[in-house]
Amino acid sequence: MSRPHLTHWGAFQAKSDGVRLSEVQPFPEDPEPNELIHNVASAQHHPTRVDRPYVRAGWLHNGPGPSKDRGHEPFVPLEWDRAEELLGAELRRVYGQYGGKAVFGGSYGWGSAGRFHHAQSQVHRFLNTLGGYVRSLGTYSYGTSEALLPHILGDAWAIIRGSTAWEQVERHTDLIVAFGGISAKNATMSSGGVARHRIRGRLSQLRASGTRIVSVSPIADDTPAEAGAEWLAPRPGTDAALMLALAHVLITEELTDRAFLDRYTVGFDKFAADVLAHGRAPEWAAEVTGVPAERIHRLAREMAAGRTMISVSWSLQRARFGEQPLWLGVVLAAMLGQIGLPGGGFGHGYGSSAYPGEGGSAISLPALPQGHNPVREFIPVARISDMLLNPGAPYDFNGQRLSYPDIRLVYWCGGNPFHHHQDLARLREAFTRPETVVVHDPFWTATARHADFVLPSTMTVERDDFGMGNADAELWAMPALTAPHAQARDDYAIFAALAARFGVEREFTEGRDARAWLEHLYSSWRRDLPDFETFFATGVAELPMRPQDQVLLADFRADPEAAPLPTPSGRIEIHSSTIESFGYEDCPGHPVWLEPDPEPADRPLYLLANQPKSRLHSQHDVGAHSRATKHRDREPLRMHPADAAGRGLTDGDIALVRGERGSCLAAVRLSDALRPGVVQLSTGAWYDPDPQNPAFCRHGNPNVLFADVPTSTLAQGCAGAHTRVEITRHEGAVPPLSVLTPPASSDAKEAEPASEL
Structure with a gap:
């Protein structure tokens, strides 16, 4: 008889002889089963237990x-x-x-x-x-949001948990501008488990209802094909520049909702004056982002023409100065005046986990x-x-x-x-x-x-x-x-x-x-x-369900005096006097464009280190499904064909990836779903350092490549979303891995510790 079980990435049923699992099958009521369930049985008695x-x-x-x-x-x-x-x-x-x-x-x-x-x-x-x-305080996933959002909008968990329901988006939204996309692979996960995966069906329904999605990401499949999304591919780390240019158009063409800004926000005039004074026009942003100025102009007008949701992925705040695009997402939504309306406003985390936009339990x-x-x-x-x-x-x-x-x-x-x-x-x-x-x-x-x-x-x-x-x-x-x-x-x-x-x-x-x-x-x-x-x-x-018609900040919009936000002013803080008082150069009192470090000539490629499709974080990396996605036991590295050809690389080659702090081996996989100049190597391959060089991972863990620097002084968050690299063919024999076997053990006679315990 099959028995049920629940994991962070899905529910499944399996038979067991008391020692091993067999006949692992997804929960029958899961409309989009997740293959990760097959990692469990294959990992259970792996030699690395x-x-x-x-x-x-x-x-x-x-x-x-x-x-x-x-x-x-x-x-x-x-x-x-x-x-x-x-x-x-x-x-x-x-x-x-x-x-x-x-x-x-x-x-x-x-x-x-x-x-x-x-x-x-x-x-x-x-x-x-x-x-x-x-x-420890906060999370690697959205630690920057946890620090910033209470100053400008309210408790981060309440904002994410209280995201406008998908049903409301389907009925009311004309346009979703999804900064960082709406990732199907990340939406298969949820803390505590997922019995029913729905993201691809949700996006199909949105498309059928006439909702347009513009996916703003260097990776095309950060939003799945079911959405029928338009793909805008800025350079990694330039979303804040694109957002400032959109704000510039809304200001100069008088497309902002001034009544909303006056009643529900503080600090807009300081922000607007700064945008204009620094000339953050689409022509400036086009040079920074690589997105044509004409498309930026047109996108701003499209946003103002109907019910628009500004969605910001968690990935954007996991980078140096990650506070800025998150804050700007809130600012753009406020400028459009649709926060608190069904299907409009601001969303944080759609596609970053399974629960934003879903109902869930009321208790x-x-x-x-x-x-x-x-x-x-x-x-x-x-x-x-x-x-x-x-x-x-x-x-x-x-x-x-x-x-x-x-x-x-x-x-x-x-x-x-x-x-x-x-x-x-x-x-x-x-x-x-x-x-x-x-x-x-x-x-x-x-x-x-x-x-x-x-x-x-x-x-x-x-x-x-x-x-x-x-x-x-x-x-x-x-x-x-x-x-x-x-x-x-x-x-x-x-x-x-x-x-x-x-x-x-x-x-x-x-x-x-x-x-x-x-x-x-x-x-x-x-x-x-x-x-x-x-x-x-x-x-x-x-258990009883939460209402399916939830709209983020609807009570605040209905009466900001009776239901003020838990911010210092009780309103949306486009300019925060509190943050300004901290005096942090890397996070001033309102969102701005902060210049990144100079581009290193010897590392011309942008590497995105995103969450993997084949496992949750690094869990069960030795499982059958996770290992099946590797090539010669190395983590796959996606490259645009033009970038690979220019380096003499072909599909399946083992490549050396060199970053700011270290290097790793990975297996080249060609894909035109990436912006040229961008490569993608997921996190989670078990760290397998060379015995003589701990900064060199033989398995393909991209975190050896990154400097250990925070998002800013404000949040001290994880800045592990992207870095600069160069990639060359690995020469010589591919070194064996040590992570697939237990470490050395000694059966020598135990001696007492030298110190007094």
Whole structure:
């Protein structure tokens, strides 16, 4: 009998013999099934699964301390009791000597679609039980939005979650101008899961209804063919220039809605005067962007002629000065005067994830309480290398003057910073600085290979849980489909055992095992739903839907006095006095064009490092579907045929990609879906550094190519969307990969650590 399961990228059904999955099929009610579901079964027992606890040999023999041997030395296998004993003693030492402000609780939330076995919640609850931890703030996905939007429009999550419903767009919208496109591949994902994928159908319906889409992106298929979109292909990183030119036309041709601007916004006159004073006309923008001036003029008039949605992808704010195009998207929508109207205004994230524009549940789901964290120190999520390399150093963030904490122990559970972060050689150096690094992971990812303690955690199919995606209104039971791989344990079980050695088991577990927690969370929340046993046996519980006629900021438009925005003025801030008061040269008080760094003559190509089609982030990169997209085990690099021909490259060649901070190998794939001069290499290939050169990835991870710089002082966000590169044919033998096999292990007799624990 097939049993259901839910992942971040789709629901599926599978049979199992108790050890392995078979006959994996998509959820029958999913109209656009996702092939990523086939990564799960093929990855489950891959040789890179962590089979038992391990400790790095140098840590075991020499004790805790900074070490350049992380990532190089073999690991020593341990029995669970011994691993718990050593790690429990180390946690007591660090908390006893330095307190929670010396512990960084790293996690990134995508480890599981389940609500209870949510690695981020588990590790934070555990560390709070011990005395707290230094946390990270924001996300790599839209961290810049999280910092900027509260100043100008409101809470970022509320804006994204409250996006105008697709049904309203279909009924009312004449034109969507989609900066960054509306990506079908990104819309297959959602935190918590996706039962029903709909994006291609949504875009087909829009096309049939007469809605036009202009996709503004260097990549044509950033908006799928179903949309029938017109493609405008500016140079990467120039969207702000194009937007300023559109604003210039709206101002000079008196196409703005002055009544809306006067009632609902502040600061427009300062912005408009600056646009005119700097001559941000279409003719100027054409030189910067490569988009013809005539098309810019015409697009501005088309925007003002009907109901228009200005959509800004998350990708635009993941770049140097990423605040500017995001802010300008809001400004353009305000100038058109359609914010709060059905089908008009501003959208952020359509196609960036599955849930913007969808209904979803009207009620939130239960979550594991994380307790109280007495430690006040934090870092913006993308500044981990800066923190580890510069303890005590001052830095600015969103109007605050802060300093980096002195971290002695890193505890990472759920997530792989060697996927998300930039300048991986620098991150590798940063990981040499703590005294101890602990990682829970099902697989030998790069993060696990750079740890001292590696504890094997279960995959979602190996444990009981329940979950629901942000775009759905069904709570799914997620019973374990197989036994755990080898000696893998749930994060909760690992933490409960460590809490017992710390003397705080009762505080952490409250006397419940994992199954009891599931029943407790469900039963204390369920309202009119079936009891837990009935729900878990049935497999699904229907929840009330949010209204399908949602319009972003409709209440604000109806009465801005009764429903003001949560901004300093209560209005849309085209000019922000608060941001201006910070005095940041890289993010002034209203959106502007900030000149990028000079173009390097030896790196003439623009590389876009976007999310992959074949996996979620780096998850299950060893799975069958992900590996099937590679060539000779290298990540595919898309190039325009003209760019490849000019370098003597053909389809299937292994190429050397050289960037600002490093280089990598990739397999050339020709495509005319890219603007000439632009190449595309997705993120997520497991980092496989050359033993002699950590800045050279043999597998094709583009994050070795990027400098580790923030979007701006305001947001300190991830700026990993694009960089400049040159590409040449790889000469000589293609080096073997190390990421497809476990790291070296030593069965040498265990010695006690040198330090007193």
